[in-house]
Amino acid sequence: MKPTLRKAQGNIEYILLIAAAAVIVIIGLILIRGNVLYQGGQTAQANTEQWNATVTHNCDLGIPCPNGYACYNGNATCMPNLLTNPGFEVTLGAEWTEVTASATRTTETKVEGSYSMVLNATGAGNPLLRSSCYAAAGAAVQHNLVFSAKAALNASTSIATARITTYDAAACGGAPTTTELTFTRTRWTSKDVTVAVTGGTSYQVELQTYPSNATWFDDISVIQVN
Numbered sequence: 713m714k715p716t717l718r719k720a721q722g723n724i725e726y727i728l729l730i731a732a733a734a735v736i737v738i739i740g741l742i743l744i745r746g747n748v749l750y751q752g753g754q755t756a757q758a759n760t761e762q763w764n765a766t767v768t769h770n771c772d773l774g775i776p777c778p779n780g781y782a783c784y785n786g787n788a789t790c791m792p793n794l795l796t797n798p799g800f801e802v803t804l805g806a807e808w809t810e811v812t813a814s815a816t817r818t819t820e821t822k823v824e825g826s827y828s829m830v831l832n833a834t835g836a837g838n839p840l841l842r843s844s845c846y847a848a849a850g851a852a853v854q855h856n857l858v859f860s861a862k863a864a865l866n867a868s869t870s871i872a873t874a875r876i877t878t879y880d881a882a883a884c885g886g887a888p889t890t891t892e893l894t895f896t897r898t899r900w901t902s903k904d905v906t907v908a909v910t911g912g913t914s915y916q917v918e919l920q921t922y923p924s925n926a927t928w929f930d931d932i933s934v935i936q937v938n
Contacts, residue, residue: 776824782933784858785904794846794857794934795917800829806844813839813921821928823862823900828930833923840920841929845884849936850911857915860904860933863895869925871896876907876934878915885914895927906937 771783777790782798784791796807800817808815812835822828833839848855861874874893880886893903909915917934921927 782860782931782935784935784937791935791937794936795843795932798932799825799930800827801825804829808844809842810834811840811842812837813841815841818928821864821900823902823930825931828864828928829919830926830928831919831921832926833921836923838920839923840918843917843932845914845916846934847882848878848909848911848913848915852910852912854908854910856906856937857909858904858906858933858935858937859891859893859917860902860931860935861893861895861919862900862902862930862932863919864900864928865895865898866926867898869898869921869927871922872925872927873920874903874929874932875918875920876905876915877918878907878909878913880910880913882912882914884916900928900930902931 771777771785771788771790777783779801780793781790782793783789797804804815804817812833814832814834816830816832817827818830819827829841831839831841848857857876857878859874859876863872863874865872872895874895875890877884877888877890879888889907891905891907893905895901895903907915915934917932919927919929919932
């Protein structure tokens with residue numbers, strides 16, 4: 713074979729080797745990228761599963777639920793809190809109305825978050841803080857709501873109450889049925905009660921102190937459990 717042909721053949725073989733090596737490198741990069749994407753997908757899925765587990769189970773560990781959730785002790789899971797601003801973490805708005813009372817957010821004593829609310833009487837009658845009216849969601853069948861409240865009384869306070877009133881019509885109209893939680897201790901106390909409500913009706917929460925007394929409330933919740 714002539715030297716020129718041998719040289720050309722060598723060049724071709726050299727080019728083919730380079731091309732083969734490039735193909736191998738490309739395939740390797742594709743495999744690596746695919747594995748990275750797979751691992752990333754697995755990580756994202758794991759993070760999502762971990763978040764879901766946290767949302768649904770973290771009150772097993774005594775860790776506060778995420779914002780907008782409350783711990784349902786019946787199965788130790790975090791479930792949506794149906795009330796607006798239930799821990800008084802933001803400035804009170806239309807979701808809470810004062811009735812012959814002064815409601816003040818305070819950081820001096822609280823259960824969860826950064827604030828609680830201290831309620832003082834400003835006049836005669838029944839000083840209280842009343843929530844907005846909420847519609848009972850779901851079909852027109854009976855559901856169970858778990859109403860929970862935490863309260864602390866000062867030394868002179870003899871009693872305070874938190875109550876939920878359910879109505880047999882929308883917009884908090886019709887026949888009312890009231891269920892009360894009574895607090896008589898000076899330290900923080902947590903209480904809850906289960907009430908029945910029919911989908912399509914309504915309910916409202918009231919927190920009450922008494923004249924010349926002060927009561928701290930925190931972490932009020934209403935959870936629909938079925």
